[in-house]
Amino acid sequence: MYTREDKLKAVELFIKYDFSPQSVINELGYPCRGSLYNWHREYLANGNDIPDANPYLRYSEGLKRAAVDHYFEHGRCLARTCRMLGYPSKELLAAWVDELEPGRRVVNKTGRGITDDAKENAVVRLVTRSESAQSIADDVGVKRATLYNWKRELLGKEAPSKMTGKKRDMTIEELEAMKASLEADIDRLELKRAVLEGTVELLGKDRSADPGTLTNREKTILVESLRPAHKLKDLLDAVGLAKGSHRYQMRALAKPDKYADLRVRIAEILHESRGRYGYRRVHAALKIDGTTVSEKVVCRIMAEEELRACRPKKRRYSSYKGEIGDAPENIVKRNFHADKPNRLWLTDITEFSIPAGKVYLSPIVDCFDGKVVAHAVSTSPNAELVNGMLDEAATILAPNDHPVGHSDRGCHYRWPGWIKRCEHYGIVRSMSARGCSPDNSAMEGFFGRMKVEFFYGRDWKGWTTERFKDELDSYIRWYNEERIKLSLGGMSPVQYRKSLGLAA
Incomplete structure (x- = not known):
C-alpha cells in the first residue's frame, strides 16, 4: 500500500x-x-x-462493534458477516476482530497449513478422548467437521468414534470390542508415522515422499529398521512390499559388496581431481588403472556414495566495449578442428571475483588438442595482459608457423599493440561476429570447464590475489599435463603430444 x-x-x-x-x-x-x-x-x-x-476512519466505532458482534453471533465467518452487513472487506473485519476481541478469531477453519503430525495428534485425541470433539477442534483451530474428515482420511470410513449412541446400553463385550478397535487404530497411526519418519530420516528422502514409490531395496531396509517395534506383516502392508520380494532383498543385502574396493578407488580419483571429474572421466581414469567396469556402474556408485562433480554458477566476464575500428572477418566459422599444432589458436579473457578483488586470465588454447600454450594473469584487464600472453605464445612458433588467432570482438584485440604483434609474428587475425558467443564456443567451453573444476564451490575467503594467481597457474599446469580428455583417448594434452612424438 x-x-x-x-x-x-x-x-x-x-x-x-x-x-x-x-x-x-x-x-x-x-x-x-x-x-x-x-x-x-x-x-x-x-x-x-x-x-x-486510513480505512479505519471510514467507519464509526459503533459500526465496527456491530460487525464484530455479528461475526461471533453467526458462526465466526468473515465472508458471511461482510455479505450480510454489506461492509467491510474480510481483511478489515479480521483486523477489527483482532483489535476488539484479541485471540478469539478462528484463523484456520479448513485445516490448510496444518502439518500431518498435528493432524495425526488431533485424530489420536479424538478417538481416545476424554474431552469433547468441539474442544479439540477449537484447540487445533479448525471446524469440528474438519476433525472428522481427518479421521476418515487416516483411519477409513469404518473406524468408529469413541462413544456413540447410548453409552449405558452398551454391553461389556461391545466396550471391549470398541477398545480393541481404538487400539488397532492407534497402532495403525503409529506405524504410518514410523514409516514416514523412516523414509525421511533413514533413507534421506524429502518429507513429501511417498513410501510406496521407494525401490524394493529401500523398502526392505526401512522394514528391517522398524521390525523390533512392529510386526513384519503390518510393515510389508504399510510399504507395499510382497513377502517374496522382501525375502529376495534380504538375501541380496546379506551378500558382500563386490564393489567395495571400487567404491574406495572412485572416491580417491574424485579426491585427486578435487571434485572436477564426472563419472565419464572417473571411468576413463579407472580404465587407465586397468580396471574394467561399466560406465553405468561408476555412475550408480557415485550416486549411491553421493560423489558429485562441481557445478557451474556464474556468467563469464565480457571485454566487449563497442566497435573500435574495422574488425577482420571470421575465418574459423565455428570449425575448431586443427590437424597439427599451432594451426588454430583461440583466445579470450575471463574474470574471477574473490573477496580480495578481481583476477583476470588471458589464455591461448591450441585447437589441435586443447592445450593452453600460453597464459597471463593480472588484476587488471589491460593491454599488457594480452600483449604479454601473445609474446609468450610466439616463442614456441617455428619460422613457417602462421596460426590463425581467433578471438571475440573485445577491445584488447583491436588495439594497435595487438595488431602490430600479430603482423610481426605472422598470426592471421580472425574475429567472431558481434555479440555471438557461439562463434568462439570452444574457448567459452574451456572457461566453463575451468570454472566448474577450479573456481566454483570453493571458499576463497582469506586468499590474497597473489596466492590465487599461484593456484590458478597450478590448475593450468594440471590441465595440460594430467587432466584426462576423453577426445584424446583418456590422455592429457601433454601426454597426447608425447604419444605422437611431438614436442610437449
Missing part, C-alpha cells in the same frame, strides 16, 4: 512530465496507469492534495 507521500510524488511527476504515465512508471517503478489516473483525480478533487488514506 502506498503512502500519501508516495502518491503525491507520483502525481507531481505526472504533471511535470506532461501527463505521461509511462515516464512516471519508468522513473519510480510504480504505480500502474489506472492507479496514477485515480490519484490525479483525487489530487484535483481535494484542492491539489491527497488526504492520508
Whole structure:
C-alpha cells in the first residue's frame, strides 16, 4: 500500500512530465496507469492534495462493534458477516476482530497449513478422548467437521468414534470390542508415522515422499529398521512390499559388496581431481588403472556414495566495449578442428571475483588438442595482459608457423599493440561476429570447464590475489599435463603430444 507521500510524488511527476504515465512508471517503478489516473483525480478533487488514506476512519466505532458482534453471533465467518452487513472487506473485519476481541478469531477453519503430525495428534485425541470433539477442534483451530474428515482420511470410513449412541446400553463385550478397535487404530497411526519418519530420516528422502514409490531395496531396509517395534506383516502392508520380494532383498543385502574396493578407488580419483571429474572421466581414469567396469556402474556408485562433480554458477566476464575500428572477418566459422599444432589458436579473457578483488586470465588454447600454450594473469584487464600472453605464445612458433588467432570482438584485440604483434609474428587475425558467443564456443567451453573444476564451490575467503594467481597457474599446469580428455583417448594434452612424438 502506498503512502500519501508516495502518491503525491507520483502525481507531481505526472504533471511535470506532461501527463505521461509511462515516464512516471519508468522513473519510480510504480504505480500502474489506472492507479496514477485515480490519484490525479483525487489530487484535483481535494484542492491539489491527497488526504492520508486510513480505512479505519471510514467507519464509526459503533459500526465496527456491530460487525464484530455479528461475526461471533453467526458462526465466526468473515465472508458471511461482510455479505450480510454489506461492509467491510474480510481483511478489515479480521483486523477489527483482532483489535476488539484479541485471540478469539478462528484463523484456520479448513485445516490448510496444518502439518500431518498435528493432524495425526488431533485424530489420536479424538478417538481416545476424554474431552469433547468441539474442544479439540477449537484447540487445533479448525471446524469440528474438519476433525472428522481427518479421521476418515487416516483411519477409513469404518473406524468408529469413541462413544456413540447410548453409552449405558452398551454391553461389556461391545466396550471391549470398541477398545480393541481404538487400539488397532492407534497402532495403525503409529506405524504410518514410523514409516514416514523412516523414509525421511533413514533413507534421506524429502518429507513429501511417498513410501510406496521407494525401490524394493529401500523398502526392505526401512522394514528391517522398524521390525523390533512392529510386526513384519503390518510393515510389508504399510510399504507395499510382497513377502517374496522382501525375502529376495534380504538375501541380496546379506551378500558382500563386490564393489567395495571400487567404491574406495572412485572416491580417491574424485579426491585427486578435487571434485572436477564426472563419472565419464572417473571411468576413463579407472580404465587407465586397468580396471574394467561399466560406465553405468561408476555412475550408480557415485550416486549411491553421493560423489558429485562441481557445478557451474556464474556468467563469464565480457571485454566487449563497442566497435573500435574495422574488425577482420571470421575465418574459423565455428570449425575448431586443427590437424597439427599451432594451426588454430583461440583466445579470450575471463574474470574471477574473490573477496580480495578481481583476477583476470588471458589464455591461448591450441585447437589441435586443447592445450593452453600460453597464459597471463593480472588484476587488471589491460593491454599488457594480452600483449604479454601473445609474446609468450610466439616463442614456441617455428619460422613457417602462421596460426590463425581467433578471438571475440573485445577491445584488447583491436588495439594497435595487438595488431602490430600479430603482423610481426605472422598470426592471421580472425574475429567472431558481434555479440555471438557461439562463434568462439570452444574457448567459452574451456572457461566453463575451468570454472566448474577450479573456481566454483570453493571458499576463497582469506586468499590474497597473489596466492590465487599461484593456484590458478597450478590448475593450468594440471590441465595440460594430467587432466584426462576423453577426445584424446583418456590422455592429457601433454601426454597426447608425447604419444605422437611431438614436442610437449
